[in-house]
Amino acid sequence: MASIAFPKISGKVQLSEGLTYGYVQVKPSPSGVKPYILLLHGFPSSCYDWRYQIDFLAKEGYGVLAPDLLGYGDTDKPTDIEAYKSKKMAGETASLLDALGIDLVIGVGHDWGSGLLSKLANYHPERFIAYAFLNIGYQSPSSNFSIDNANQMTTEMLGYPIFGYWHFFNSPDAAELMDRNPECTDSCVFPADPLSRKDNLAAIGAARQWFEENKVGPLASWLSSEEVETHTKIFAPANGGYGPPLNWYKAQIRHFNDEDEASIPAERSFIEQPTLLVTCSQDPVGAPGVAEAGTRPFVKNLQVTQIDTGHWLQLEKPDEVNQILKHFFEGLSAAKGGRL
Numbered sequence: 001m002a003s004i005a006f007p008k009i010s011g012k013v014q015l016s017e018g019l020t021y022g023y024v025q026v027k028p029s030p031s032g033v034k035p036y037i038l039l040l041h042g043f044p045s046s047c048y049d050w051r052y053q054i055d056f057l058a059k060e061g062y063g064v065l066a067p068d069l070l071g072y073g074d075t076d077k078p079t080d081i082e083a084y085k086s087k088k089m090a091g092e093t094a095s096l097l098d099a100l101g102i103d104l105v106i107g108v109g110h111d112w113g114s115g116l117l118s119k120l121a122n123y124h125p126e127r128f129i130a131y132a133f134l135n136i137g138y139q140s141p142s143s144n145f146s147i148d149n150a151n152q153m154t155t156e157m158l159g160y161p162i163f164g165y166w167h168f169f170n171s172p173d174a175a176e177l178m179d180r181n182p183e184c185t186d187s188c189v190f191p192a193d194p195l196s197r198k199d200n201l202a203a204i205g206a207a208r209q210w211f212e213e214n215k216v217g218p219l220a221s222w223l224s225s226e227e228v229e230t231h232t233k234i235f236a237p238a239n240g241g242y243g244p245p246l247n248w249y250k251a252q253i254r255h256f257n258d259e260d261e262a263s264i265p266a267e268r269s270f271i272e273q274p275t276l277l278v279t280c281s282q283d284p285v286g287a288p289g290v291a292e293a294g295t296r297p298f299v300k301n302l303q304v305t306q307i308d309t310g311h312w313l314q315l316e317k318p319d320e321v322n323q324i325l326k327h328f329f330e331g332l333s334a335a336k337g338g339r340l
Contacts, residue, residue, distance in 0.1 A: 001073035001234040005048040012074055015095040021067050022074020023047065024054060025100065028063035035129055036063035036102050037329075040093075042111020042136070043245050044189060046073040046234050049110070052318030053325070060326060065105070067096055069116065071244030073234060078244070084251040087260040090119040094127060103127070106329065110134040110314060111286070112248055122268045130332050132276040132325060135283060135311055137291035140269050140298050143262035147253055151204065154290060162285050164204035168211070170253045175243035177211040182232045184214050185242070190228075192218035194310025198284035222316045275299045276328045278321070283311040303328065 047066035109117030151161035279288035
């Protein structure tokens with residue numbers, strides 16, 4: 001939540017679509033050599049999850065734009081699931097760039113932010129110099145998504161399903177169960193053992209059991225008590241809770257995106273710009289093999305690197321992630337003669 005986590009560099013703007021988006025913005029160094037980096041968070045997150053990257057990139061002279069995405073933080077939280085259609089949210093992100101006078105960016109996405117970045121690549125590729133997908137890879141257009149088929153495919157590929165929790169997130173009582181006990185939710189989302197996500201989230205029925213039984217487990221050691229407190233405050237029911245963010249899942253599961261996805265021209269499925277994929281060796285849900293298999297056929301200029309972390313790589317090992325991003329960005333600059 002921009003105003004809670006970054007009060008001095010946060011703002012709000014009403015887009016041409018009528019929605020208000022909250023964001024963090026740091027302008028690039030006066031030299032104008034380095035571009036803006038657009039940071040797109042996932043679930044359940046906010047721009048707060050980019051706290052280590054915002055500071056690092058700003059010190060390196062890059063411009064930074066980290067919005068609270070629709071349903072999160074300082075941004076509007078519609079209750080209508082149709083509001084969370086991917087094409088619509090990609091258009092709003094482009095409108096946010098317009099409203100702030102930002103032309104070209106390098107896009108960096110994590111988790112659902114990678115999904116949104118994928119749609120920006122399909123619908124608004126002219127706005128991007130390059131892309132970086134963290135943990136979750138590029139999502140090519142698909143008009144026949146099925147959660148059951150996806151679980152069957154990953155079971156055949158990995159030996160277990162990775163989307164079991166989607167059934168719970170699609171249920172009418174999921175938000176209420178997640179809102180009622182922050183300790184239960186936090187310890188499921190940020191577990192001390194990242195591999196436990198295989199049993200507590202990926203397995204079919206496991207997420208519902210976790211929340212119905214109100215389980216609480218140990219938290220990741222890389223989270224301080226102050227950071228947990230801030231995250232809890234951002235997702236407090238008074239600030240909207242988990243209901244609006246869950247609409248991202250519901251829109252996908254309930255086929256709200258199918259018509260738009262089917263209309264994407266075949267050539268827009270492919271990414272021409274340089275692209276980085278960073279996978280996580282200890283995330284059984286964001287499985288590296290699945291991420292790379294879904295990305296490589298559609299990207300002509302792809303770099304892949306793996307980091308020894310769980311799902312929250314940018315928080316667990318921020319220095320390493322920052323250096324990976326810096327190296328990728330500097331490579332882009334070198335290829336263009338020192339200016340992007």
